[in-house]
Amino acid sequence: MDLHRRERLALCPGSFDPITLGHEEIIRRALGFVDRVIVAVARHATQAKRGLFDVDERVAMIREVFADEPRVEAQAFDGLLVDFARRVGARLVVRGLRAVSDYEYEVQMALMNRALDPELETIFLPSAAEFSFLSSSLVREIAALGGDVTPFVSEPVRRRLRARFRRRDPDRPTDPTPTPGEPWRP
Numbered sequence: 351m352d353l354h355r356r357e358r359l360a361l362c363p364g365s366f367d368p369i370t371l372g373h374e375e376i377i378r379r380a381l382g383f384v385d386r387v388i389v390a391v392a393r394h395a396t397q398a399k400r401g402l403f404d405v406d407e408r409v410a411m412i413r414e415v416f417a418d419e420p421r422v423e424a425q426a427f428d429g430l431l432v433d434f435a436r437r438v439g440a441r442l443v444v445r446g447l448r449a450v451s452d453y454e455y456e457v458q459m460a461l462m463n464r465a466l467d468p469e470l471e472t473i474f475l476p477s478a479a480e481f482s483f484l485s486s487s488l489v490r491e492i493a494a495l496g497g498d499v500t501p502f503v504s505e506p507v508r509r510r511l512r513a514r515f516r517r518r519d520p521d522r523p524t525d526p527t528p529t530p531g532e533p534w535r536p
Contacts, residue, residue, distance in 0.1 A: 357385045357386060357439075358383070358384040358385045358386075358442070359384065359385065359386050359387075359388065359438065359439060359440045359441070359442070360380050360384040360386070360387050360388070360440060360442040360443065360444045360473075361387070361388050361390045361431070361434070361435055361438070361440045361442070361443050361444070362376065362377050362380060362387055362388070362389050362390065362443075362444045362445075363390040363391075363392060363427075363431050363443065363445075364389075364390075364391070364392065365391070365392055365394070365401060365408075365486070366389065366391055366408050366411075366412060366486065367401040367402055367403055367408060367486050367490070368402070368403060368408065368411055368486055368489060368490070368503060368507045368510065368511065369389075369408070369411055369412050369415055369486075369503070369504075369507060370481070370484050370485070370486055370489055370502055370503055370507075371481060371484065371501075371502055371503060371504065372446065372448065372477050372478075372481030372484040372485075372502075373389075373446070374415060374416075374504065375446075375477065375478050375481055376444065376445075376446035376475050376477065377389060377416070377422060377444075378419070379475055380444045380475070381419070381421055381422070384442065384444075385421065386421045386422070386423070387421065387422050387423075387444070388422075388423050388424070388425055388438060388440065389412050389416075389422060389423070389424040389425070390425060390426075390427050390431065390434060391405055391408050391409050391412070391424060391425065391426045391427070392426075392427060392431075393405050393426055393427065393428045402490050402514065403510070403514075405426045406426070407510070408424075408426075409424045409425065409426050411506055411507055411510060412424035414504075414506035415504045415506055415507065425438070430466065431443065431463060432463050432466045432467040432470055435467065435470055436467070440470075441469055441470060441471060442470075442471050442472075442473060443460070443463065443470060443471070443472040443473070444472075444473050444475060445459075445460070445472060445473070445474050445475070446474075446475050446476075446477050447474050447475070447476050447477065448477045448481070448482045448483070448484070448485070449482060453474075456472075456474060459472075460472035460474075484502055488502075489502050489503060489511070490511075493511040493512070493514070493515050494515055496515070499511055
């Protein structure tokens, strides 16, 4: 490697609640054209997007999933993605697109990030066909209802979902979202 060449560092931002095989596929593909990927787990200051797993649990899951890949790391961040990118020295954002419906929102975000920092580029990678329907919210719902999420997540994630939704009471409501201020207890 050229000692004078700057490391090609990409951010792959999101909430990852939980990380799915679709996310993994995009992150691993990004390693084909960058030296390192930081999976940037967003803390949502507004609490508008309350998660099943807290941010530290999500970061830990991502680290477990990518334990075999030293070029992938997970970090939580607060605030604007452009500020986090500056702090870590990233000039590239990688985003996955599952369907055309993702495109409009993702382009809007990319253009806003570019307006805030003209040096920050965004690359869109279409998901593999087998993951084009997959989302974290669907995985959470399947797990909450006692379904098998094995085809959609890595083993460390499956174990954590199973522990979270262990032995559901059939008479209990099926909403997998915890009530604000109260942990979800299936």
